[in-house]
Amino acid sequence: MAEGRRPTALGRWEVWRRRLWPERALPLSPWLLLLPALLLTSSLAAALVVIGESSLHLLDRATFRLGEAYSLGNYAELLQRPVYLRIIGRTALAAAIVTAITVALAIPYGYLMVRTAGAGLRKLLLIGLFLPFFLGQVIRAYGWLIVLGKHGLLNAGLTGLGLPDVALIYTYPGVLIGLVQYMLPFAVLLLAPAFTAIPEELELASMSLGGRAWPTFWHIVLPLAKPGWIAAGVVVFTLTMTDFAMPEMMGGGGNDFIANAIYDGFFQLSDAGLGSALAIVLTALGTLAVAVVFTAIGVGTLGYIQSGSAGAAR
Amino acid sequence: MMRQPAARVVIWAIVLFDLLFLALPTAVIVVASFTAGNVIAFPPEGLSLRWYHALLGERAFSAALWRSVWVAIVCTAVSLPAGTLAAIALARYRIRHATAIQIYLLLPFIVPLIVSGLGLMLIFGWLRWLGQLWPVGLAACIINLPFMIWAVAASVNNLDPELGNAAANCGAPPLAAFFTVTLPAVTPGVITGGLLMFILALNEFIVSLLLVDARIVTLPVLMYNSIRAIITPDLAALSVVYIVIALVSIWLLDRLVGLEIFLKSK
Numbered sequence: 001m002a003e004g005r006r007p008t009a010l011g012r013w014e015v016w017r018r019r020l021w022p023e024r025a026l027p028l029s030p031w032l033l034l035l036p037a038l039l040l041t042s043s044l045a046a047a048l049v050v051i052g053e054s055s056l057h058l059l060d061r062a063t064f065r066l067g068e069a070y071s072l073g074n075y076a077e078l079l080q081r082p083v084y085l086r087i088i089g090r091t092a093l094a095a096a097i098v099t100a101i102t103v104a105l106a107i108p109y110g111y112l113m114v115r116t117a118g119a120g121l122r123k124l125l126l127i128g129l130f131l132p133f134f135l136g137q138v139i140r141a142y143g144w145l146i147v148l149g150k151h152g153l154l155n156a157g158l159t160g161l162g163l164p165d166v167a168l169i170y171t172y173p174g175v176l177i178g179l180v181q182y183m184l185p186f187a188v189l190l191l192a193p194a195f196t197a198i199p200e201e202l203e204l205a206s207m208s209l210g211g212r213a214w215p216t217f218w219h220i221v222l223p224l225a226k227p228g229w230i231a232a233g234v235v236v237f238t239l240t241m242t243d244f245a246m247p248e249m250m251g252g253g254g255n256d257f258i259a260n261a262i263y264d265g266f267f268q269l270s271d272a273g274l275g276s277a278l279a280i281v282l283t284a285l286g287t288l289a290v291a292v293v294f295t296a297i298g299v300g301t302l303g304y305i306q307s308g309s310a311g312a313a314r
Numbered sequence: 315m316m317r318q319p320a321a322r323v324v325i326w327a328i329v330l331f332d333l334l335f336l337a338l339p340t341a342v343i344v345v346a347s348f349t350a351g352n353v354i355a356f357p358p359e360g361l362s363l364r365w366y367h368a369l370l371g372e373r374a375f376s377a378a379l380w381r382s383v384w385v386a387i388v389c390t391a392v393s394l395p396a397g398t399l400a401a402i403a404l405a406r407y408r409i410r411h412a413t414a415i416q417i418y419l420l421l422p423f424i425v426p427l428i429v430s431g432l433g434l435m436l437i438f439g440w441l442r443w444l445g446q447l448w449p450v451g452l453a454a455c456i457i458n459l460p461f462m463i464w465a466v467a468a469s470v471n472n473l474d475p476e477l478g479n480a481a482a483n484c485g486a487p488p489l490a491a492f493f494t495v496t497l498p499a500v501t502p503g504v505i506t507g508g509l510l511m512f513i514l515a516l517n518e519f520i521v522s523l524l525l526v527d528a529r530i531v532t533l534p535v536l537m538y539n540s541i542r543a544i545i546t547p548d549l550a551a552l553s554v555v556y557i558v559i560a561l562v563s564i565w566l567l568d569r570l571v572g573l574e575i576f577l578k579s580k
Contacts, residue, residue, distance in 0.1 A: 010494075014487045026488065030407035037400035037419060037463065040392070040456050044421050047433020054436070105335075108328040114577055126573040127564060128333050131340060134560035136517025138534045138541075139553045143339020145545055146346055146354055153342055156356035181335055189576055197579035213321030235423075242426030244520045249541065259428040259520075266432060279429045287424055 048283065055276035066273050074277035084261065084278065088285075090172070091257040095240040098179045102236045103229055105180070106187035110228070111221070113188070114195040133185035137245035144178045144250060145169065170252025178246045183239060187232040194228025195221075230297050238286050258282045340557060347550035354545050365551040374536065375552055381447055382516050382533040388451025389458070389515035390508050396455070397462025397511075398504050402496060404463070405470035406478065422457045430457050431521040438525065450525045450532065454515035461514065462507040468578065469503030470496075502571040513563055517556070 021032075057066035058073045078084045113125040132140065147153045148168040155165045168174040198221060206216040222229075244259035251257075256264070258278060265275025347366070351359030369375055400419065409415065422430065434453050435444070443449040477499065481491040519534040526535055533552075540549055567573060 010487075010490045013489050017487070017489045029488070030403040030409050033399040033403035033407075034409075034415065036396035037459060038415075040396055040459055041419055041421050043434065043437065043456055044425050044430055046437060047430055048425060050436045051429055051433045105328060105332055108325045109332045112325055112329050122577075123568075123573065125329070125333075126576070128336055130564045130567075130573065131557070131560055132336050134513045134517070134563055135340065135553075135556055136519055136534050138519050138537050139343070139517075139556055140339050142537065142541060142545075142549060142553060143343045145541070146342045146550070147338055149354075149545060151355060153356050181339065184332065184336060192577045193579040196577050207318070213318040217321070238423070238426075242428065244428050245538075249538070259426065262428050262432070275432070279426070279432060282426050283424075283429050286426055290424065 051276045051279050055280050057273045059271045074273045087261050095237045098240045099237045102183045102187045110188045110191035129185045141249040172255050175251045178250045183236045190231040191228040194225040198224045343550050343553045347554045365547045369551045378533040378536040385451040386512045386515035388448050389454040390512045392455040393462045393511045398466050401463045401466035427520050431524040435524045453521050454518045458514045461510050465507030466503035469500040505570050
């Protein structure tokens with residue numbers, strides 16, 4: 001049909017496409033597109049297998065290498081040593097506290113950011129969110145060390161006011177403060193799309209029917225924003241549960257989380273088997289928490305694609 | 315709700331607290347970096363640029379900065395095609411087991427970072443890849459890939475599926491439709507995702523800590539190693555470099571796609 005016409009660049013590509021990827025292969029196209037991402041992700045599946053395998057070998061104290069025989073001894077040791085149960089409890093408690101505080105602080109921020117009529121205010125709130133979001137945990141922990149340190153900003157201010165010093169640095173509350181600040185941008189960014197999806201008319205209708213602000217928020221906004229706060233809660237919970245940097249830098253060695261204990265298992269005790277067993281326990285706890293929430297309430301705004309939207313009518 | 319005075323006061327009070335809380339560590343770092351004293355103290359002992367000057371003379375810092383930039387480039391270069399193609403596949407095609415694949419692709423967020431890092435350390439060691447920088451970039455890509463897929467998927471979801479069909483009806487062969495219709499439509503998502511991946515890799519800490527040795531420390535690892543009981547201002551000046559990079563990225567993101575893209579509902 002198009003004979004005699006000079007092939008365009010795309011036309012030449014198309015010729016190659018037909019040779020390498022003939023019509024009958026076209027149904028496989030989505031799999032070809034998915035292949036690089038699946039391969040990259042599979043390295044983590046492999047990582048889990050490797051860690052799981054090494055958790056089944058006991059440390060040979062003579063050679064300080066893992067023995068050949070398979071055993072569940074590392075898991076038994078975790079259960080027997082109260083220090084590990086204490087660390088797991090401390091981590092889970094932190095995850096619960098940080099999640100509750102962070103989501104509570106994030107809801108008004110996300111709500112105002114979405115609902116405000118002022119474009120300037122919205123921009124300010126977005127920048128206020130992205131600046132810390134784009135800074136890693138090491139820098140933020142360093143900033144907090146300056147604020148909360150013995151001679152830091154907080155204590156300088158308290159002394160100036162004639163008040164006694166507070167010791168937050170290298171304490172559990174100090175770690176929690178650092179974590180809440182680290183998690184807040186994640187929570188707001190996951191909440192905001194959920195608020196956007198709520199038609200403002202619904203709120204106005206409730207208010208014009210005599211509903212007051214608090215009941216409107218509690219019975220209309222919060223239930224409709226459920227996908228947002230589920231996603232925010234799950235992400236904040238799991239990120240806190242698995243955090244390494246904040247307890248490491250702000251905990252002063254006495255407030256280790258599970259991730260720190262895993263690291264120490266590998267590099268201080270040189271017991272990769274015990275460290276791996278704890279790593280598997282952490283992965284299982286995190287996955288369990290996510291699975292319970294997802295099966296009970298759904299994936300919220302976490303899914304890559306809107307539920308039922310792929311190729312379907314919208 | 316914003317019309318009722320009491321509700322307004324509560325919302326504003328929390329938001330102002332949030333803004334202060336979010337900005338506090340960044341603000342004190344900037345102030346501390348300009349101190350003239352040998353230690354960080356409040357109020358600062360005068361203003362000076364001496365710690366920035368000291369930074370320029372410290373080869374270890376600039377070397378680590380360039381290593382981190384290289385890691386970020388590798389990470390972005392791998393994630394751009396991998397994440398974009400995967401997002402298009404998930405959002406544009408009906409795939410069998412699509413839910414299972416979505417969950418599998420969320421694996422980087424399900425596996426704790428410390429576990430991913432240790433596992434990759436063992437695998438890379440077995441492959442004899444350790445001691446080089448590019449595997450650190452590859453690892454940063456692996457652990458953050460869902461961010462890239464999300465960013466692009468949001469754009470694809472906003473794209474009218476009929477556009478692709480229209481192109482096909484007009485006789486466009488599949489590749490032509492892909493390059494002229496689908497890819498331009500997802501460009502905002504690709505830019506957003508690419509920038510996110512770059513920034514995340516530049517700041518990546520725990521996995522780098524496990525994958526680098528003393529010769530090839532990246533900047534966050536170097537900073538972590540340098541933070542001791544006495545907090546000296548040279549690290550504050552170094553952190554300001556990161557703050558400037560973050561500000562430039564935010565400006566770029568706002569200019570290219572608009573920060574408001576993050577408020578859109580999927």
